[in-house]
Amino acid sequence: MQTESPPLAAATATQVARIVVAGHVDHGKSTLIGRLMYDLGLLHQSKIDDVVAASSRRGVAPEWSYVLDSLQEERDQAVTIDTTRIWFTHRQRRYTIIDAPGHRQFLANMLSGASEADAAILVVDAAAGIGEQTLRHAYLLAFLGIRHVIVALNKIDLLDDARVRYGELSAQLRDALRRTPPVAVIPVSASRGDNVAARAATTPWYDGPTIVDALEAVRRVAPPVQRPLRIAVQDVYRRDGARIVAGTVAGGTVASGDPLVLLPADVPVVAHRLVRWPDGDVAGAAAGETIGVVLDGERFAGRGDVLAPPLDRPQVAQRLVLEMFWVDVRGPLQNERLRLKRGTQDVPVVVDGTPSAYDIEEARTLGAAGDAQHNIVTLQVRATSPVVFDRRADDPHGARCVLLRGSRVAAIGFTIDAADASGDGGGPVTLVERERRSGRRAAIVWLTGLSGAGKSTLARAAERELFERGIAVSVVDGDLLRSTLNTDLAFSDEDRAESVRRAAAVAGILAETGHVVIVSLISPFVSDRARARDAARHPFYEVYVNAPLATCEARDPKGLYRRAREGAIRSFTGIDSPYEPPASPDLELRTDTLSVPEAAAELVAFVDGVTAPSR
Numbered sequence: 355m356q357t358e359s360p361p362l363a364a365a366t367a368t369q370v371a372r373i374v375v376a377g378h379v380d381h382g383k384s385t386l387i388g389r390l391m392y393d394l395g396l397l398h399q400s401k402i403d404d405v406v407a408a409s410s411r412r413g414v415a416p417e418w419s420y421v422l423d424s425l426q427e428e429r430d431q432a433v434t435i436d437t438t439r440i441w442f443t444h445r446q447r448r449y450t451i452i453d454a455p456g457h458r459q460f461l462a463n464m465l466s467g468a469s470e471a472d473a474a475i476l477v478v479d480a481a482a483g484i485g486e487q488t489l490r491h492a493y494l495l496a497f498l499g500i501r502h503v504i505v506a507l508n509k510i511d512l513l514d515d516a517r518v519r520y521g522e523l524s525a526q527l528r529d530a531l532r533r534t535p536p537v538a539v540i541p542v543s544a545s546r547g548d549n550v551a552a553r554a555a556t557t558p559w560y561d562g563p564t565i566v567d568a569l570e571a572v573r574r575v576a577p578p579v580q581r582p583l584r585i586a587v588q589d590v591y592r593r594d595g596a597r598i599v600a601g602t603v604a605g606g607t608v609a610s611g612d613p614l615v616l617l618p619a620d621v622p623v624v625a626h627r628l629v630r631w632p633d634g635d636v637a638g639a640a641a642g643e644t645i646g647v648v649l650d651g652e653r654f655a656g657r658g659d660v661l662a663p664p665l666d667r668p669q670v671a672q673r674l675v676l677e678m679f680w681v682d683v684r685g686p687l688q689n690e691r692l693r694l695k696r697g698t699q700d701v702p703v704v705v706d707g708t709p710s711a712y713d714i715e716e717a718r719t720l721g722a723a724g725d726a727q728h729n730i731v732t733l734q735v736r737a738t739s740p741v742v743f744d745r746r747a748d749d750p751h752g753a754r755c756v757l758l759r760g761s762r763v764a765a766i767g768f769t770i771d772a773a774d775a776s777g778d779g780g781g782p783v784t785l786v787e788r789e790r791r792s793g794r795r796a797a798i799v800w801l802t803g804l805s806g807a808g809k810s811t812l813a814r815a816a817e818r819e820l821f822e823r824g825i826a827v828s829v830v831d832g833d834l835l836r837s838t839l840n841t842d843l844a845f846s847d848e849d850r851a852e853s854v855r856r857a858a859a860v861a862g863i864l865a866e867t868g869h870v871v872i873v874s875l876i877s878p879f880v881s882d883r884a885r886a887r888d889a890a891r892h893p894f895y896e897v898y899v900n901a902p903l904a905t906c907e908a909r910d911p912k913g914l915y916r917r918a919r920e921g922a923i924r925s926f927t928g929i930d931s932p933y934e935p936p937a938s939p940d941l942e943l944r945t946d947t948l949s950v951p952e953a954a955a956e957l958v959a960f961v962d963g964v965t966a967p968s969r
């Protein structure tokens with residue numbers, strides 16, 4: 355894919371501007387581009403002679419649209435051209451002119467990222483006036499988030515009352531283009547060159563910019579490195595005790611030591627170190643790179659999360675307005691379940707309300723989205739968990755998203771904004787809202803240890819104390835799960851892995867309601883506990899409830915050790931099934947030396963500390 359590197363690049367060019375030229379062929383698009391090449395002195399004299407000769411043979415004034423066709427065949431010009439792009443340099447600035455062919459192909463190119471335009475020239479035939487084509491192009495430019503639109507009101511030389519007509523048309527155009535108000539409406543004659551590069555004597559009443567002036571005023575849309583920092587989290591690894599958050603820098607730059615915010619959880623973090631494979635530690639990274647971020651402390655992060663600067667953060671919402679180019683055969687239905695992919699996020703969504711479609715051929719909005727294929731659909735969706743996104747108006751690049759129906763791409767487009775949730779009861783309550791109300795961070799506190807070590811006793815004692823302090827807390831106890839959810843499981847290694855997985859899932863559901871969840875489960879294997887931690891979408895802390903086997907066996911609160919020694923129970927942890935203690939737990943409680951109140955107080959103090967709102 356060719357985006358930024360034209361085959362002809364002037365070494366001295368310092369700036370780039372990418373301009374998309376839209377408009378019906380008959381409205382003079384090719385003529386304007388050809389004339390622009392001529393006026394900027396980019397054509398060889400031989401080429402100019404060819405155009406003049408060919409035109410005079412047909413008895414017409416020089417036809418500048420010929421230039422484009424004939425340049426296609428030649429490679430030694432100051433202009434380089436392929437089917438949809440033209441590159442040239444003017445006054446130290448490198449221009450890419452992107453021809454907008456059929457609107458579907460144009461949309462597909464722009465949406466796939468093959469092109470990103472800084473500005474658009476919309477060519478409108480002044481004699482023909484504003485037709486469907488113009489409305490369609492105006493809509494598409496707004497859809498693509500192109501904000502710098504220059505209107506070339508062409509064929510002004512054919513009008514008797516050019517001044518009056520210009521006044522009328524520019525008012526109508528400003529109305530038609532209200533979503534992206536034009537920066538200039540320029541009366542031009544592409545064939546005569548009026549107001550293309552030189553101010554025309556024929557339009558003394560016009561004191562605005564020429565096409566070339568307007569092009570020079572185009573500001574480049576910020577390249578990815580100059581956009582706000584966005585790191586899309588792909589995965590989280592544990593290595594040598596550290597948690598490494600691996601992600602793609604989707605925009606901006608990051609340096610080690612930068613304060614960041616982890617979204618959607620809204621947790622302040624510090625990019626303690628940055629690592630790149632296989633180089634190891636690096637000082638910084640920029641857009642386009644894949645990087646490992648070692649966060650300070652024991653932080654939870656998962657695929658789909660986003661790291662951003664605290665003062666320039668993206669939006670977070672569960673209800674969103676999307677504008678999508680619909681590619682699937684069938685349009686979206688109210689209440690239909692789809693999936694929204696954005697960066698590394700992939701979340702189930704439900705279509706809210708009635709989507710509406712803009713019919714591109716007809717250049718008008720339809721009430722419903724039944725005939726949505728190859729049209730633009732505006733819809734509102736409700737996600738099952740918070741979505742981190744940029745608004746198209748803030749950054750069209752960061753706002754790109756895809757809707758999937760099953761595994762098929764149904765639509766490609768943009769996140770527009772958070773939907774107003776006030777209309778119908780406010781939508782699902784989010785974790786952020788719950789945490790704001792409870793004044794506590796949800797967390798999973800995972801107690802592991804031998805049977806009889808004291809997990810249940812301490813979990814219940816801590817639960818009581820935290821509850822008394824007004825903290826939303828609940829306990830997920832292995833014993834209870836074994837008699838309810840897990841009645842199909844025994845104590846083989848596989849069944850224990852499954853029991854740990856289920857307990858983690860239940861804890862996750864409870865934590866999502868804003869609770870501090872204390873899990874008490876033997877969970878004897880390091881690998882199962884690591885999986886639980888990695889699957890967790892909330893801060894996760896491992897607590898080792900440690901008492902020597904002899905102590906546990908002496909306690910034998912349920913007589914299970916005795917039965918295990920007698921051979922009545924098989925695969926009993928500590929007897930004929932292993933227990934792997936955590937190598938570096940977040941907290942260790944020695945219940946053989948501490949009393950129940952002492953151990954419980956330590957656990958409460960720990961939970962209190964890690965769920966405090968300031969963290």
Ligand SMILES: Nc1ncnc2c1ncn2[C@@H]1O[C@H](COP(=O)(O)OS(=O)(=O)O)[C@@H](OP(=O)(O)O)[C@H]1O
Nearest residue numbers: 805806832845850853875876877878924925926927
């Ligand atoms: N073979 C064997 N091994 C270990 N434990 C056994 C066994 N058979 C029954 N029990 C009782 O089941 C409780 C442990 O269940 P867990 O779900 O916590 O175990 S695991 O995490 O799936 O390994 C455990 O509860 P606690 O004593 O509260 O830990 C025992 O009461």
Ligand SMILES: Nc1ncnc2c1ncn2[C@@H]1O[C@H](COP(=O)(O)OP(=O)(O)O)[C@@H](O)[C@H]1O
Nearest residue numbers: 805806807808809810811911945948949950953
């Ligand atoms: N410091 C302590 N912490 C927790 N339990 C203790 C402690 N000291 C003695 N115990 C006793 O040990 C037993 C632990 O049983 P339990 O909490 O059911 O363990 P687990 O849930 O780990 O199987 C209880 O009878 C409890 O009174």
